[in-house]
Amino acid sequence: xxxxxxxxxxxxxxxxxxxxxxxxxxxxxxxxxxxxxxxxxxxxxxxxxxxxxxxxxxxxxxxxxxxxxxxxxxxxxxxxxxxxxxxxxxxxxxxxxxxxxxxxxxxxxxxxxxxxxxxxxxxxxxxxxxxxxxxxxxxxxxxxxxxxxxxxxxxxxxxxxxxxxxxxxxxxxxxxxxx
Numbered sequence: 707x708x709x710x711x712x713x714x715x716x717x718x719x720x721x722x723x724x725x726x727x728x729x730x731x732x733x734x735x736x737x738x739x740x741x742x743x744x745x746x747x748x749x750x751x752x753x754x755x756x757x758x759x760x761x762x763x764x765x766x767x768x769x770x771x772x773x774x775x776x777x778x779x780x781x782x783x784x785x786x787x788x789x790x791x792x793x794x795x796x797x798x799x800x801x802x803x804x805x806x807x808x809x810x811x812x813x814x815x816x817x818x819x820x821x822x823x824x825x826x827x828x829x830x831x832x833x834x835x836x837x838x839x840x841x842x843x844x845x846x847x848x849x850x851x852x853x854x855x856x857x858x859x860x861x862x863x864x865x866x867x868x869x870x871x872x873x874x875x876x877x878x879x880x881x882x883x884x885x
Contacts, residue, residue, distance in 0.1 A: 729885065730760060731759070731760040731880070732758075732836070733757065733880055734878065734881055736756040736874055737756075737832070737834070738871070739863050739871060740871045743870060744822055746818065747813065748818075749808055749818065752807045752808075753804075753806045755834060757801070757836075758799060765796060767844075768794045768840055769794075769843065770854070772838065773838040773839075774838075775787050777806050779813070779830070779832055779833075784832075785808040786806060787807075829863065829864050829875060831863075832860075833861070835855070840852055840854040854884075855883070856881050856882070857882045
């Protein structure tokens with residue numbers, strides 16, 4: 707039994723060393739807001755988001771299923787959107803686009819005041835999150851499905867004075883990725 711356990715352990719280690727699995731890289735490429743309006747307790751707007759997704763694995767493809775993108779202001783949920791599933795081959799890069807809309811989303815009055823203050827100063831920070839059911843594959847080997855979590859924290863969107871639209875400030879932003 708001990709020999710069998712040792713052989714099994716060696717096989718796992720060798721497999722891991724040969725495949726060298728790594729998580730994909732997500733970069734927020736574009737984030738724009740249009741028609742942003744607030745009332746005393748609600749927010750309405752449309753966000754267009756574009757990610758660059760890179761699979762750096764040389765021997766493993768990645769399948770993304772059941773993707774959901776969400777947008778937050780500080781810790782307050784604003785909007786979400788389902789995204790289409792896709793597959794990435796080894797050493798490839800893909801673009802993932804999302805459109806999120808909020809129509810009269812309730813937020814506490816102090817949160818609306820903070821958002822309006824930031825907007826008046828020219829920049830509002832939003833958090834973008836993606837949750838995706840992912841599976842890695844190498845040849846005929848399929849590894850177990852995992853939930854991939856992507857978080858792009860404090861993404862700055864610049865607004866000119868009194869404008870209802872704004873864009874990502876400072877170019878592409880790297881996001882945190884974990885399982």
